[in-house]
Amino acid sequence: MERRAFLFSAAVTAAAALRVKGGALLVQGAVDGELGPLLERLDGKKEQRIAAWSFWSGRLGGKQVVVSRTDVGPVNAAAATALGIREFQPSAVINQGTAGGHNRALKLWDIVLGEKTTDYAAFKADHAGTGAGTDTALWRPVPHKIRAGGGEARTFDSFPGDPRLLAAAEKVANPRGKVVRGNIGSAYQYNRQLDHIDWLHRTYGTDSEDMESAYAAGVAVGMGVPFLAIRMISDTEWEHPTFERIAGQHCAEFVIEVIQSV
Amino acid sequence: MERRAFLFSAAVTAAAALRVKGGALLVQGAVDGELGPLLERLDGKKEQRIAAWSFWSGRLGGKQVVVSRTDVGPVNAAAATALGIREFQPSAVINQGTAGGHNRALKLWDIVLGEKTTDYAAFKADHAGTGAGTDTALWRPVPHKIRAGGGEARTFDSFPGDPRLLAAAEKVANPRGKVVRGNIGSAYQYNRQLDHIDWLHRTYGTDSEDMESAYAAGVAVGMGVPFLAIRMISDTEWEHPTFERIAGQHCAEFVIEVIQSV
Numbered sequence: 020m021e022r023r024a025f026l027f028s029a030a031v032t033a034a035a036a037l038r039v040k041g042g043a044l045l046v047q048g049a050v051d052g053e054l055g056p057l058l059e060r061l062d063g064k065k066e067q068r069i070a071a072w073s074f075w076s077g078r079l080g081g082k083q084v085v086v087s088r089t090d091v092g093p094v095n096a097a098a099a100t101a102l103g104i105r106e107f108q109p110s111a112v113i114n115q116g117t118a119g120g121h122n123r124a125l126k127l128w129d130i131v132l133g134e135k136t137t138d139y140a141a142f143k144a145d146h147a148g149t150g151a152g153t154d155t156a157l158w159r160p161v162p163h164k165i166r167a168g169g170g171e172a173r174t175f176d177s178f179p180g181d182p183r184l185l186a187a188a189e190k191v192a193n194p195r196g197k198v199v200r201g202n203i204g205s206a207y208q209y210n211r212q213l214d215h216i217d218w219l220h221r222t223y224g225t226d227s228e229d230m231e232s233a234y235a236a237g238v239a240v241g242m243g244v245p246f247l248a249i250r251m252i253s254d255t256e257w258e259h260p261t262f263e264r265i266a267g268q269h270c271a272e273f274v275i276e277v278i279q280s281v
Numbered sequence: 282m283e284r285r286a287f288l289f290s291a292a293v294t295a296a297a298a299l300r301v302k303g304g305a306l307l308v309q310g311a312v313d314g315e316l317g318p319l320l321e322r323l324d325g326k327k328e329q330r331i332a333a334w335s336f337w338s339g340r341l342g343g344k345q346v347v348v349s350r351t352d353v354g355p356v357n358a359a360a361a362t363a364l365g366i367r368e369f370q371p372s373a374v375i376n377q378g379t380a381g382g383h384n385r386a387l388k389l390w391d392i393v394l395g396e397k398t399t400d401y402a403a404f405k406a407d408h409a410g411t412g413a414g415t416d417t418a419l420w421r422p423v424p425h426k427i428r429a430g431g432g433e434a435r436t437f438d439s440f441p442g443d444p445r446l447l448a449a450a451e452k453v454a455n456p457r458g459k460v461v462r463g464n465i466g467s468a469y470q471y472n473r474q475l476d477h478i479d480w481l482h483r484t485y486g487t488d489s490e491d492m493e494s495a496y497a498a499g500v501a502v503g504m505g506v507p508f509l510a511i512r513m514i515s516d517t518e519w520e521h522p523t524f525e526r527i528a529g530q531h532c533a534e535f536v537i538e539v540i541q542s543v
Contacts, residue, residue: 207425
């Protein structure tokens with residue numbers, strides 16, 4: 020009972036905090052296929068381009084929302100997040116779309132909510148001489164260091180998801196699969212070697228792979244804005260290696276319900 | 282003679298173009314050790330912080346210069362570049378500092394001028410089943426796609442260095458080693474396996490490795506600002522594996538001469 024009361028109180032505080040800060044919700048997708056339902060539902064849509072990146076402002080579910088097309092990869096994701104936060108001063112950022120599986124417990128259409136988000140391309144290798152090949156046993160993950168809040172740099176093995184957005188998203192149903200908290204991995208990679216996928220899962224603890232979330236998350240941390248990544252599994256190399264593009268649409272539909280619920 | 286006349290004319294046009302655009306030169310380094318001589322030489326220095334990132338505006342060699350401490354890695358480099366360009370509307374960006382060697386023709390203290398700058402962490406793997414291990418023979422580089430100039434995305438295997446800045450930098454002497462045009466590689470990695478370094482050099486054509494240049498370059502491309510990476514070799518795994526921190530200071534001293542010459 021106390022636990023329920025605490026959670027209820029936390030949820031009320033969360034909603035209040037999002038309102039008080041006053042900014043819009045910045046909702047990101049890399050490609051048009053991950054944005055369709057969001058743009059269709061955005062009332063009074065107005066496009067604004069900042070250099071290479073497009074943003075559409077409007078209302079969705081009674082809230083101010085800015086939909087951002089980041090385009091693909093770390094450069095696009097980080098730049099679009101920095102420019103979007105600077106321009107719109109959002110109350111929070113949601114990065115969403117499709118992901119490949121790293122954790123064999125996941126199935127096609129499952130949704131992972133980013134309790135944390137991890138750059139799994141970052142490592143420091145130990146020395147190996149000529150003839151020793153490429154051996155991932157010598158690769159050790161390297162954390163990011165960000166001056167979150169200014170001042171000294173803080174160390175992030177992963178970037179944390181906002182607990183209030185996480186709690187809200189967890190209450191939304193996914194008609195096609197599970198909704199689980201997890202560690203959303205990002206790199207500008209498309210991994211299809213099962214042993215390497217297993218090594219990534221063991222080494223970085225990542226449950227899924229996409230090309231943007233962690234880079235957007237790091238920038239949001241640096242700019243002091245709450246962040247959540249939400250990804251639907253569009254392919255698993257061990258069971259369903261075909262990329263199902265429509266997962267981008269399904270994920271955006273789930274995210275619309277999350278927006279309405281916060 | 283015609284060739285010399287053409288080059289002279291191009292240099293004049295370059296100088297005029299940099300002046301006409303009117304903005305300051307944005308000069309980046311990841312850590313204090315790569316910025317020292319630049320900050321010492323910056324007259325009328327004024328610090329401005331944008332979220333997690335510091336910028337110092339002033340005059341150097343008769344020019345408006347903004348020195349930017351990006352901090353380390355792709356997230357910091359891309360965000361600091363996007364925010365720096367948005368705030369200061371610079372005429373050009375120079376990303377500079379230390380780098381490890383990928384090309385065995387390079388020696389400690391050599392300077393590489395980024396004719397191009399390449400993200401060498403980007404790949405797509407072919408399928409491999411359980412038990413097949415991690416095999417880089419199945420990794421194929423993936424280009425970045427950036428809507429440079431707005432409109433449709435353009436494909437970049439590497440990001441080009443600005444030819445006018447390149448030509449100017451090439452005329453500056455390095456008292457400690459060579460000055461060569463090359464392909465400056467970036468990833469959030471510290472590679473020390475000789476076979477893997479050789480594979481990177483063969484596969485991506487990279488001459489050196491750092492953790493920021495390519496991510497800053499990609500953002501500059503997306504925001505339409507001329508860019509050049511300048512890196513001094515601070516370590517080579519095959520000959521001088523000890524990281525020489527002072528290369529950051531030497532590189533900044535070289536860059537001061539480049540600034541004075543453009």
